[in-house]
């Protein structure tokens with residue numbers, strides 16, 4: 001499925017665009033089964049970096065995110081996610097060959113905390129390059145009541161940082177204010193959102209009983225080089241993955 005001219009223009013002007021049914025029901029089912037296996041793991045197997053946290057609402061240990069998903073342990077999943085249509089869409093928005101920078105699953109299970117308003121570039125990405133594009137892939141339905149992601153959509157998109165690195169743009173829980181300047185993107189499994197590293201976004205805590213799992217594939221331009229393992233090595237030094245029996249609390253989370 002090729003992006004339309006309108007979608008490419010929206011991405012450039014507003015920092016994000018939504019593409020419906022980019023992955024088929026069969027593809028989503030494979031991804032969902034794989035994510036469920038990972039959710040139930042204790043975080044000690046294979047080369048996937050898991051981040052377990054204690055839920056602020058239920059007190060239970062939940063897998064909040066998993067990164068470095070497309071290592072040697074998941075060749076079939078890597079092929080499915082990095083299919084020719086994925087690379088073509090990223091090529092269209094980046095204007096260059098896309099190279100995978102990082103990939104993660106955000107589980108946002110019932111009880112998972114909010115993700116405060118932030119720009120991805122503020123997470124130290126400027127050390128590596130000044131532009132990235134991310135494909136959000138909805139695995140579960142994203143609804144207003146199970147923590148669908150909101151993006152700033154006020155016609156003032158700027159390709160720059162709006163605050164200091166490592167700081168969120170607001171400490172207030174979503175819905176972000178003023179509400180009419182943000183677009184809450186409800187999505188069906190298989191829908192994607194392409195967004196750049198400067199568009200402010202975030203999502204509330206998941207207070208429903210429905211999981212809201214999304215995958216995020218982030219790419220940089222080939223001109224900026226192959227940065228993925230350098231990024232992960234740096235990140236693991238500063239923010240090491242953990243196992244189920246060493247869950248963190250929210251206080252350690254920044255951007």
Ligand SMILES: O=C(O)CCC(=O)C(=O)O
Pocket residue numbers: 106108115120147148149201202203214
């Ligand atoms: O998955 C979400 O709800 C938002 C996560 C997010 O913005 C991020 O991980 O950068």
